[in-house]
Amino acid sequence: MKVGIIGSGGREHAICQTLKNSNKIDKIFCFPGNAGTKEIAENININLENFENIKNFVFEKKIDLIVVGPEKPLVEGLVDYLESFNIKVFGPNKVASQLEGSKIFTKKLCEKFKIPTAKFGIFENKDSAKEFLKKTKFPTVVKADNLASGKGVYICNEKSEAVIAINEIFDGKFGKAKNLLIEEFLQGEEMSFFTIHDGNTFKTFDTAQDHKRVLEGDMGKNTGGMGAYSPSRLINKDLENKIINKIIKPTLMGLANLGTNYKGFLYTGLMIVNNEPFLIEYNVRMGDPECQTILPKLKTNLVEILLACCEGKLNQFKIEWLNKKSLCVVVCSKGYPEEFNKNVEIENINKIILKEGDFLFHAGTIKKKDKIYAIGGRVLNFITISENLKSARENILKNLEKLNWSGGFYRKDIGYKVIDK
Helix, strand or coil: CEEEEEECCHHHHHHHHHHHCCCCCCEEEEEECCCCHHHCCEECCCCCCCHHHHHHHHHHHCCCEEEECCHHHHHCCHHHHHHCCCCCEECCCCCCCHHHHCHHHHHHHHHHCCCCECCEEEECCHHHHHHHHCCCCCCEEEEECCCCCCCCEEEECCHHHHHHHHHHHHCCECECCCCEEEEECCCCEEEEEEEEEECCCEEEEEEEEECCEEECCCEEEECCCCEEEECCCCCCHHHHHHHHHHHHHHHHHHHHHCCCCCEEEEEEEEEEECCEEEEEEEECCCCCCHHHHHHHHECCCHHHHHHHHHCCCHHHCCCCECCCEEEEEEEEECCCCCCCCCCEECCCHHHCCCCCCEEEEECCEEEECCEEEECCCEEEEEEEEECCHHHHHHHHHHHHHHHCCCCEECCCCCCHHHHCC
């Protein structure tokens, strides 16, 4: 069969590589892909906002399944559009994608269906938001309502930081902003919890601990993710049951109340406070870099799982995993998450020899005349699966020393709370 993957990041390279391992797949197309996917699939340079062109290409190449990686096409309704032409698509529809497309949509759902989350206020302009700060306890959290590639969340320790956040959001840093949220700050530890859905039923799809802050020790600005490890050190059976019964099932009930269901990956971003889960946010796709961290542990054939979801047959499947730990370190362009140089050659990438259990997934890269160049903020993902996280991280850091890329940087402390405690 032929599969098409929408997206160009590390997540899409990881999905592409995992699907490539299936003997059921003859050909993979990536729209637009990156230097890594170019080695195992055919990259197609196509405008992801032109749904008709995508549909025409699917018909022309007789593609059997489309997997949508990033959030923007999902929020804009690509799944609905392609399904209207009877094209098989893995991903949630436009209504369900509002779980990520609008934080206010999700907060109102939480309110109505009593889903545990931080207390919040919604503000339509700078003045009302700044007025609210006068009676706010710090630290507090300021969030852009719309899509912001994981960077529209500000944790503010004092009023001046919150004012900057409000100004940046309403001045259009993440696109036109009609609203923003100010939330109470929850004191706990974050966890990424994944489920996979077929519209009728769902199954868990492992856990991970993401590292959002740009600097070691979880300092500095928020990013799209500097690394992750899996499984999360926080997960236990009691907590898993609470997440499913207090958060995921009521959310699905809320979507059913709106006349829709959920199909695809669902990322539940949580704050765990004394073994109690609070919803921070939903992503309507696999997280990045959590996807790169989790998929190498998957034993069950991924394409069979995705097809089962599209056909409403997920309940017939048992998803099996390797009993191993996984750790991912993201290499970023210098300057990220702010301004960074593009088209910087990654000189030593061919010196990296991957052993069994090692993976290298590309993100913001392009190949030109047999050379690899960085064109994005997050550039490469180094992953190792091992019996323990300490040896996994040591192995990755050795590979990164060999890379010795002058144009980039990375955190050396990924997993520090569980490895270095």
